[in-house]
Amino acid sequence: MAKSLLNLDEASEWSGIWWLPDDPDQPLPGVLRYSPDDGLVLSLIGAFEDRITSTPSPGLTVLHEGSRNWDVIQGIAEQQEISLLSCYPSSVQRTVGARVKSPDKQTVVAMTALVGAHVSDEDDAVFSAAEIAVEDLQFWAASSVFEGFLGAPDGKIDGTGSISVTPVQTRSVLVDGTEFRLQHQHTLPFFDQSKGGTVGRMRDTAFVRVVPAAPFSLDGAREAASLVQDLISLATHRAAGMIWLRLEVAESESVLLPGGRPKPKRRADVLYTPTALGRNNAKAVDHHRVFFTCASLPFEEVVPRWCEARDRLRAATSMILGLRYAPARYVETNLLTAVGAAEVLHRGLRIDEKPFPPANFKAMRDAMLAQVPEMHRKRFKGVIRNDPTLRDRLHALAARPDQDAIALLMPDVDRWAGRTTRARNDLAHEGKTPNHRTEELIAIVDVTAAVIILNVLHELGLPAERQREIVREHPQLRSTASAAGEWLVAPADAP
Structure with missing residues (x-):
């Protein structure tokens, strides 16, 4: 993938300019900070007008109780488009009447951030794919790009060995026009040299890529993430925290660069508060506590069955x-x-x-209702049921x-x-x-x-x-x- 992923359990920060979509000519500088504990907080130099006012007559402005919320705040920071959704002001410091005139300061809290795309609202269908990583998905996938070898001539370990990397074939299945892919991505070898020694490492990450037949919105992406999250939670019999969610912007791959080369796909990371927060570096689930993996129920079989069962049995699950x-x-x-x-x-x-044949039950109920005073008959009729x-x-x-x-x-x-x-x-x-x-x-x-x-x-x-x-x-x-x-x-x- 082109840039590093934004894990939901890691803090991040962006400095840039921010504006309201209906007033793009009045941008404000500010810093957006994200942390798993505090969520998304935008600190502005200056302030968007959050007071609810009215003008009953020329030259007269009336302030009403309460403050204004914003569906979307857009910005550009760290060479990326950013959309903040479901925003509200948490504090504002105005300098009206101060001895020294200085900029106002405002703090805004957002429920969701899209880092890499501008959208008009949560229902804006501008995405072509969602990539989802949750806790223990790697174990559930029952596959890895890594394979280890130990040198043991004559049955005795001699200290030699190797770790080989072989790309894992993508597994794919189509469900009602939506493609689900189980994919792996791995980093290049890296040697971390410290004063006490050297550690060589690579990372293999399994994730599910969901590609609907038509462009979808942020709400659709979160529903896809919830579907994957619930499947892994059922399989592992524990809460499966969301680690990261990344969306692919629709039609971004169709733009050509000079020379006819396709422009790299543009992706947007989603930062929000999921049902359960995934811990990227936490210890994996004990295999004794897992109900099933793709080794016992193949990906191509379990995903269609889960989509159907979850839809039909959603309240119970x-x-x-x-x-x-x-x-x-x-x-x-x-x-x-x-x-x-x-x-x-x-x-x-x-x-x-039915406990009783419908025809027999109707006769039984009519006979019982005949013994009930008419003023109470309607109530008793609703109570006597053939369930x-x-x-x-x-x-x-x-x-x-x-x-x-x-x-x-x-x-x-x-x-x-x-x-x-x-x-x-x-x-x-x-x-x-x-x-x-x-x-x-x-x-x-x-x-x-x-x-x-x-x-x-x-x-x-x-x-x-x-x-x-x-x-x-x-x-x-x-x-x-x-x-x-x-x-x-x-x-x-x-x-």
């Missing part, structure tokens, strides 16, 4: 992945989230089975993944379904769960979340044997199965 991104501190919140996700997933899978109960839904979800995996996860599906239903109903209708100990509630939450995850993995086509391996070997699911064996088994003296 968002709820269950939310426990990875922002785990709640209270078991009651987790209980409602996990059980709610299970209900939403069951509906999204479209596997509802499966929560317990029915939980049983149906447990019946979909590999049954050996479910058996490893919990020994008594009926007990889990019954205790989960009672816990949810007690909490929703009475505001407390007096019939459950905290340890049992935790087991209910973890087992329910695991059943949802196994269902999603089943939808993605994860082989049955791998489902069993996950329950047997993943540390968290192994702990969940142990808790289920302790808390979700019917007592020996139960009827």
